[in-house]
Amino acid sequence: MTPAGASLLDRLAAIEGEGLAAIGEAADSAALESARVEYLGRNGRLADVMSLIGTVEARARRDVGQRANAVKTVLRGALEARAKALESATRGPSARIDLTLPARGRWVGGVHPVTRVIDEICEIFAELGFTSVLGPEIESTWYNFTALNIPLDHPAADMMDTFYLDKDVVLRTHTSPVQARVMETFRPPVRVVVPGLAYRRDSFDPSHAPAFEQIEGLAVDEGVDFVEFRAAIEHFVHHFFGRGTKSRFRPSFYPFTEPSAEVDVSCAVCAGGGCSTCKRTGWITIMGSGMVDPAVFKAVGYDPERYTGYAFGMGPARIAMVRHGIPDMRLLYEGEMSFLQQFT
Structure with missing residues (x-):
């Protein structure tokens, strides 16, 4: 080459x-x-x-x-x-990996606002000698209705409102059945609060949920009267909502209490002046209550001539909504971290 x-x-x-x-x-x-x-x-x-x-x-x-x-x-x-x-x-x-993006913050765990309300309510009533107790969420119709002076043909026992698991077995519609269970087991004096879940055939909307927390309260002894009852509720209202909060009792009806009353507190949003939160009334209902009906005492073996008592029930989710100005109950149950993180 x-x-x-x-x-x-x-x-x-x-x-x-x-x-x-x-x-x-x-x-x-x-x-x-x-x-x-x-x-x-x-x-x-x-x-x-x-x-x-x-x-x-x-x-x-x-x-x-x-x-x-x-x-x-x-x-x-x-x-x-x-x-x-x-x-x-x-x-x-x-x-x-985009190094220009800001760092992702770590989620910090905290107590759910409804759980926080439940704990605070139980602590306030503990100051008055109330003990926290629990009960089964699957109940017989006897404890859920009959023992509480609610006949099975009452609208509250209707299948359109209650989750029936069997003919005589339901998901409890309130925590009130624990009242009957406690009174069957213990003799007076009795002072208990009962936190727990309840279930009803309600639509999931801004003010209702099919599964929700409830707190039941019961006090039974000799000589318990409406004056003591009102004093206990006012003690709770002042400690939970503040000394400046007003309360009122409005006549109502519940099968297991007589007389019965709904308890309202002055609206914290408008200070009683009237707003959309309180529907322009200046008041927000926080619980149903009343003196225990003698028929309930008879059903659990208490002498209604000797013992008297009062009972109340409230929804911690609604109270959390009032306290924090939450407009929609669904926010409390959907697990949205951007919403829940403000309570950590």
């Missing part, structure tokens, strides 16, 4: 080696494209060599041409392989 042909072959060898090194060192698509243009572009180093093939003697042209095509094939293969490697790297875990 003539010196001219040998010189071209040497140049091709150098182009192959240097081109492979440049392609392998390309850190991104821009660097890879730069290497392609330098070695395989229209005016690149390989094109320069191929333009000189015609200047060598005929017998050396074939060897130089074959070698040039071989170098082109090798460099193209290296380009494709490096391009795939770079693409794969951009799809990896490190590629999804």
Whole structure:
């Protein structure tokens, strides 16, 4: 082979080696494209060599041409392989990290606002000698209705309002059945508060939930009267809502209390002036209550001529809504962290 042909072959060898090194060192698509243009572009180093093939003697042209095509094939293969490697790297875990984004804050656990209300209510009544007790959520119709002076043909026992698991078994519709269970087990004096879940066939809307917390209270002893009852409720209202909060008792009806009353407190949002939260009345109802009906005492074996007592029931979720100005009960149950974090 003539010196001219040998010189071209040497140049091709150098182009192959240097081109492979440049392609392998390309850190991104821009660097890879730069290497392609330098070695395989229209005016690149390989094109320069191929333009000189015609200047060598005929017998050396074939060897130089074959070698040039071989170098082109090798460099193209290296380009494709490096391009795939770079693409794969951009799809990896490190590629999804955007260092310009602010750091993600860690969630901090806290007590749910309804749980906090339950704990506070129980603590306030503990100051008056009340003990917290629990009871089953699956109840017989006897404890859920009959023992509480609610006949099974009463609207409250209707299947449209109650979750029946069997003919005589229900998901309790209130925590009041624990009243009967406690009185069957213990003799007076009795002072208990009963926190727990209750279930009703209510729609899930801004003011109702099919499963909700309730707190029942019961006090039974000799000589318990309405004056003591009112004093206990006012003690709770002042300690929970503040000394400036007013309360009132409105006549009502419940099968297991007589007389019965609904307890209202002055609206904390408008200070009693009237707003959408209190429906322009200046008052918000927080519980149903009353003196225990003698029929309930008879059902559990207490002497209604000897013992008297009072009972009350309240919804901690509604009270949490009043305290924090929450407009929709569903916010308390949907587990939305952006909402719940404000209470941590």
